[in-house]
Amino acid sequence: MSFRMSSSLVLAAALGAALAAPAQAQSIRIGFHAPLTGFAASDGKSAQNGAELAVEQINARGGINGRKLELVIYDDQARPDQAVPLANKYVGEGLKIVISGSYSGPTRAAAGVFQGAKIPYISAYAIHPDITRAGNFVFRTSFMGEVQGRAAPKLIGEILKKKKVTLLTLNNDFGQALAAGFKEVAGKFGVQIASEYTYAMGDRQFGSIVASVKKDEPEVLYVSGYFFNGGPLVAQLRAGGVTAPIVGTEGFDTHNFISIAKDAAEGVMITTSLDRDTKLPEMRAFIDDYEKKFNAGADMVAASTHTAVNVAAAAMRKAGADDPAKLRDAIAATRDLPVATGRITFNAAGEVYKAAQIQVIKGAKFRYFATIDDPVLLAPPSK
Amino acid sequence: MDYYLSVATFAALNVILALGLNLISGFCGQVSLGHAAFYGLGAYAAALLSVAGAPFPIAILAGVLVAGSAGIVVGFAALRVREDFLAIVTMGVGFLFLGAVRKNPWVGAEMGISKIPSPLDKVGYAALAIGAALALVALSVHVRRSWMGRAFGAVAQDEDAARTIGIDVAGYKIAAFFLGTAAAGLAGGIYAHMTQLIVPDAFNFIQSITVLAMVVVGGIGSTWGVVAGAVLLTLMPELFRFINDYKLLVYGALLLAVMRFSPEGIAGLLRRWLRLRLA
């Protein structure tokens, strides 16, 4: 890394910028950062896919008021110490709106920068509550953990009509938030929590949990986690002779879950925002186009970033793409906007209300099971 | 402008971390693979105090002291084990810290600690971080030249010989650990207030390795080399945006290449080049 090398890099960058300049006069640039490399690369990939698909679809339909949309994508490796300089870079480059396709740590750190610079910032799927508390320029398009956690007791109590539940909770912020939400409203639907067991992100062997569950004999299992721990967990539960219905969350909402768990995945239900059997045009278009473009089933991370781009686009159509303050107001005013994840409305804190979709796995595919559209139950906190 | 400020601030924090590790591993020859734990201890201690309402300087001081005290404890452990065993023990300390934090709600468990007040602005943090980094450089240079530095060197070279000539090996090892980990604690405190949310992931084994890489690439033992290594590795992701996708591949290959061709790092390269020039 001699001085010669770095100056030729600068030269190359400058040339690149100069060549690209004429095209940019027409297009609208929005920032997008995600963990494209590093330990979170799988979510980063999904995030990027979702966002790029959204941009493609929007541009195919004529763009925004005639101008094409363009993503300025940077890799933050899910690290705050990269996200903060990136945030400053976006601000310095004059971008009027930025979307986070990354995790909570980096997103919260970057949120401070954007709030200070008064640039609207949309967190696609990072779940930490503190993110939107950074200020009124920060929004979140995904379910908060606690909110999503509240959907399951209603499903279990009212629709499945069962009472005794064992919680299998992933020991990270997502899992703990889901469990907290679940416990908050369980009593209202007559659901009793018989027991709770936690496991770690890196766990793939669950012998002791399976044994404990068999002893407890719950009627239903509520499992928080991601496909790479949930998959083996569910498989081992079934292999161990546990036949109780299993309810998961959007962490399982990816085809990878089904490929890992195979037959064990049959009958598993999840709380999520995607309905594979939907008639809603935006959701339908997202699911089908995603499959066509990427040759793989869509997942919730991609759906969330897709949604975030569309929220930004809708706001820009209304308020123009040049004034960040007007953009912020337009986003905040979003009501019942049809997007890939349903119809969404923002509340005063920048959190979203949307219905929860309950999907069930039948024939190795996600199918519609139920919808929980309860603005009171699923209301996100307003401060 | 802000962009450069934030990059500079993080570079300064990394310099502090790297110089701290250099004190322990470079000057005093005690391998430490768990440096991120002390970074984390400093961050968590400072954050907890700040959230509870303590003034900024007190919080930072707390971070320094907590990390340093933990460093003393680890230093005692270092008395029992040598070399490779020490490497593994320090690696274990890192995982132990993470595991304890992840599980205990009073330190935020998985959610980390949020809503940390931020008393300074961007320029303020940059100034503080860079100031601290410079102070540490001065300290490093001073220690190197002082009696303490010579004692460290003796311990690093040959512990048993050092003992026979009356050097309090134990005392110096512990001192090295204290200084190095206190520095990490300082960086942690600043980091916590800058980002306002700290999560366990930021202080994992990868972070320890990253700091080690900075020291090693710079030239273990050389103050200026380590500074260069820290700055370089901080800037790498920024400079190399165009190889975005291959970033880690390049990073790993770089580590390998440096170890293979110039284990004394940049400092070693520079020294050799100078020697050639002057010969």
Place this chain on the structure above:
Amino acid sequence: MYAMMALGLTLVYGLLRILHVAQATVFTLGAYTGLLVANHVHSLAAAFAAAALVAGALGPVIYRLVYQPILDRPPFVALVASIGVLIAMEDGFRLAFGPYGLSFAQNPWFTTTLGFAEVSLNLAQIWIVVAAVVLLSAFALFAARTRAGVAWRATVSDPPIAESFGVSVARVRYLAFFIASVLAGIAGVLVGLLNNLVEPGMGGVIAYKGLAIIVLGGLGNVPGTLLASLLLGVVESYGTVFLDKLLDRDAIAYLFLIAVLMVRPHGLLGKGA
């Protein structure tokens, strides 16, 4: 499972005093190879054979390219170089095979279970235990009876004297890497089958724990390593039951490790350095 990785690491350490973190790379490569072969050819036997071969080939290559040139440097050099290889290769796997991880198309071991008393084990778990026992015993026999085994032991104890007896130290080293890598590659396929998932980062955790195990057992000491891997597995399982509210699994393992080392600084069965 831990035991297989640990044995490989011990082999390398015993010979060269190198902490071969990059063992994880061989492990993961074996897993990917096995999966790809299995999914195309539908034969687990072929998958294992392929994995063993590919892994066995990569190991000595790593030795030749990475370690051999730096044998005379201080030990942390090799360690950092090894870590560099691990980071680079992990990213390489991600680039080559995608970040999501791949699953086996047909995985009878995953789904077929046998019940013993209250515990049900799937075939993969059973095979892992079987494989470990078989391979480790084979190795023990090898070390004790065959010429190559004796040569290996001689080189561990005293390279110059071994040389003077006509042992080709270089050959022994390549052999050690080969054996260690084959073990790692097979372990990789087994773990892949166990979880029905092969991901780029799967080697990392196991490599670090493996290092902890060889240290625990007393570096370079084969029986110590085996004892340590068993002990660690037990401590982790029981530890998580009791200490779950305080520490996570990794922390418990390392706490145990640190505690042991404080009492016996050279490992459980290690002799004074």
